[in-house]
Amino acid sequence: MTSILWFRRDLRLSDNRALAAACAAGPVVPVFIRDARVDALGAAAKWRLEVGLEKLAAALEQRGSRLILRAGPALEVLDGLVAETGARAVHWHRLYDPQAIDRDKKIKTALKAKDVSAESHPGHLLNEPWTVETGSGSFYKVYTPFWKAVRDRDPGASLSEPGQIAAPERWPDREALSDWQLSRAMRRGRDIVAGHHAPGEAAAQDRLAGFVEAGLERYGEGRNDVAGDGTSRLSDYLALGELSPRQAWEAARRRVEEGSKGAEGFLRQLIWRDFAYHLMYHTPHLLSDNWRDGWDEFGWQTDPGSDDVLAWKQGRTGVDFVDAAMREMYVTGRMHNRTRMIVASYLTKHMLVHWKVGLDWFADCLTDWDPANNAMGWQWVAGSGPDAAPYFRVFNPDTQAEKFDPDGVYRRRWLAEGQASPPRTALQFFEAVPERWGLAPDDPRPAPIVSLAEGRTRALAAYERLKSGQ
Template structure:
């Protein structure tokens, strides 16, 4: 093996230059680095919005690599044969990548690592997507954590590695392999006319993510304890979009929060707890992969969930036409921006799983299709938490009343007015944008009458509790 043989650096959900252990190690080796992104079946299976957002992120990241004297090579196909072919073309002796933690990615990566090593190549995975690798956090009994609060206590005092700076230059090979065209991949095709609407709200790339973090720490974080629950306010970091594709690293966010806490900004530790909630979701996904596919609490397997995808009430929920304003506003926000405020997510999920007694997997798949900040661990964890079937979940008997939630967290109705056009004489642009984004086949118009509730808020809670009384929890 030549000491100067190129390293193939396989990028996935880590589209950044700074706080990137694998990239830092590759550049530090002084060997030529060939950045590669593979469109394999896991990419092809992404929902419409995550795949569209991935395309935007890849375009921006390719430009960042070019500024560093490098380029991003695009190839489509199964990971192992594509990587083998690239190694043969380039003389590369190593393939490095940042770890993923969902079951399908883990299975793929294990196969790739074993096969490449059998070929005599160096196959190496790095951390970077998380601050705390899931297998490094254990209870006193040597098991994994199933409840968030003790998990937070276990990691909150740990040293977190300082983020590596972005390299000024990335060593290039003598000759570049051929690359496929990003435009030919048409990653945004499934979005159809919604792509133009959602694109206006996306903040794409590492520079945008750093700006978001700086703006948050400069101002919003001081009131974050309260503002994070107010959907009408710009009261969150909004970094979920960038964290989902690794356009910013968790180490950067953590150290920024520590500095803010040292400066006496009261919301900084709450933000740190939100970062650790993300870590907890991955901790659970690693130790119990069923989190993403089945009830984490097995006693829920016998619960009589509604699993009818074509139920008219479920259709109304999807289309933001339940007649419950807070629920509908959340769905419409997602259709227009690709994101949904976290308080709205909880209310929207509770209404589906408790008022409509519909299986959380139906909701999880809907979010997977429509969120540009989709994350496999956080999405699964959030839905099971809301449904009551997951670890550290909201108690099954806690049923969010969407009307009282709106009065508490949107008291003057600003959030509802921003997203629901029906009934307003002069609807705002964002409310009207919903009708530009949704499929024409839905035949929706801002001039439509706003619907009556498909299930009344108080009646839905009663129905849910009656169903739970017949279930042994």
């Protein structure tokens, strides 16, 4: 029996339960569909998807298979492929955001009505969101009890990749990836960002193996060293599914059993990802609205094009640690977790700008963009989210820099202005940004948009007004 395998955010052949199920039944037609949801991705995420698809297509070819690319509404595309190939089943891995759930439910119903079986498989998470319940049968709103509820669960052994994948008698037509121009929106930054990435499943496996071997043991101490290489840097791979969370869990879990302390800290971070999905699934408004009641009156500024917001986006707030981090993201598509928290705190607290403005900019710039992690991260920092940082905790970027970048290595790496011979990384920012921004490495550093003391006082006053209902 021929089956269609619908790739979405699972661009891998190993530990791919949808692929295993399709292969077990006979010939497989792998497809990736560029539907409206793909078109809605941010510029960096689209570029990252493009290079991920190139790698996936090459890996499929090596196994006697092929990646069929089609653009259009997903159901129309799948209907067409079913008619062309005679497939009797469609397999995919589940996604958990409300739009994907809605789309997939409709597709399942429509395919079943035509007697085509539609099978959704777990694989994007370690724990399906509905399988983790509090004692009273509700969902978790706080991380630590969630962690305790799942840390001893065994997600099972990951699956190895198939050798050859049986091909259908006739391959359906496919569109060309280059015609899709997924990286068009990156404009001149594309090649610079590409230099900081090694996309694809094979690179993901190498990175995991290298990290487990050399980085995992000191993850606990190293994970806040913003200039170091102390974290796994697996987030792109996990976001696009080039690596399954189960593969990462399995590798680190083995080290925990061998007595590694750092490994447990890493497992906790993987569970933060599951927690974000748990929250998004049970409270989908996490993505779009203040998660906590009462925050709609906060009075944040919402203009994404204001001069101050533009300065934040361009790394020109005048606060070195904030600006360095914003440029790291522009040049690499990634940002260290510590500095994600700092730039988010600066925007939502010192500048009093709505977290959604920051969330949207991250969605446009991050190659590891993930709907649940991004929304939870922003709402956590802003104070409006689940298990949130208390509002009165306003990160002071200067104190944070003294602690986490004591020698200024990170700031010098990303800020060219004021340096006689700026490093290549700092100069790359000026090559990557649009010319209309009119920025040059020998510009003077701007004065802070708002002084750290004044920003903090203003933020706390705004919070007091919210609490007292004024």
